[in-house]
Amino acid sequence: MEKYCDICQCEQETQVISKKESLPVRGEEIETVSDVRVCLFCGNELFDEELDTKNLERVYRAYRSKHNLLSPLEIREIRKSIGSGRTVATLLGWSQATIVRYEGGAIPSPSHHEQLLRLKNDPSYLKYLFNLNGDKLKDRERDRIRVMIEKEDVPVELSPIDFLSKLFAPFYDKGITNIEFDFEKLAAMVQIFAETNQGLVKTKLQKLLYYADNLHYKRYGYSITGLAYIHNHFGPVPANHDLICWVLETVGAIELKPYKGPYEGEIIVPVEKGDRELFSDEELDVILTVAEYFKDFTASRISDFSHRERGYLETAQKEIIPFSYANDLKLD
Secondary structure (H helix, E strand, O other): OEEOOOOOOOEEEEEEEEEEEEEEEEOOEEEEEEEEEEEEOOOOOOOOHHHHHHHHHHHHHHHHHHHOOOOOOHHHHHHHHHHHHHHHHHHHOOOOHHHHHHHHHOOHHHHHHHHHHHHHHHHHHHHHHHHHHHHOHHHHHHEEEEEHHHHOOOOOOOOOOHHHHHHHHHHHOOOOOOOOOHHHHHHHHHHHHHHHOOOOEEEHHHHHHHHHHHHHHHHHOOOOOOOEEEEEEEEEEOOHHHHHHHHHOOOEEEEEEEEOOOOEEEEEEOOOOOHHHHHHHHHHHHHHHHHHOOOOOOOOHHHHHOOHHHHOOOOOOOOOOHHHHHHHOOOO
């Protein structure tokens, strides 16, 4: 096939070759084999929309396989089992365009993927969503979902806060944390961090929470929120970290707004001022110390800083970081 080559500046014969490439997907380099059209005269790689689309689909499949993510077909089947894209989007609190993108091949955000998995595997989640957002549906949509719920005869779902508390209860029961999870303190701490660190993104927030809880443990022998932390690619993060932001947003403690910059993402905006009365003087001092110390750190810089912590260096991916490492924290 002849195509225009911008090096030769004329039509030239081309051929398609396969080569190994490493392409970025959500900040992670994924190795794949791409089909590329090249000029037979000079070897220049030429733009080919059809090949590029297939290469992108191929690397997305590799990413999904690596992280055990739902395929577009599976997402479509989940949506079809409930109703229209509008119905499902309304129940989940998403835009209909979001559903369309995911069914078309876009990679869901971690929190959205968690919701889709629950919608697939947990019948009671549909009733929870219906109780939360059912009043936003049209009458016929509401009637259809009500019939589905009654047919399943599922129990009433926990509130978002109770659901999150239930997830963290085993960490206290097993002695991983030595205080019980406190959602109100968590929400207030997140709000304070968002007030004092303008343009706060999730990656940085996760590190601020880690340092606040571990610094307080280092000084006084217990953490503030009762969160447990795990080793992640970008540093220590709270267990169930994506659900934490979802619950905080769902109950109206924070808003997530698009980040205006060179990279796609969201910033955390507090809906109200964090309640400082919830904390002891010692706890508040630790929170403000951490907020001030990392105030001018970018998400990348605080991630790199956290990678040098002994608790991170001596644990494996997805492994719990014990609070015993707090004594080695690089903050005092």
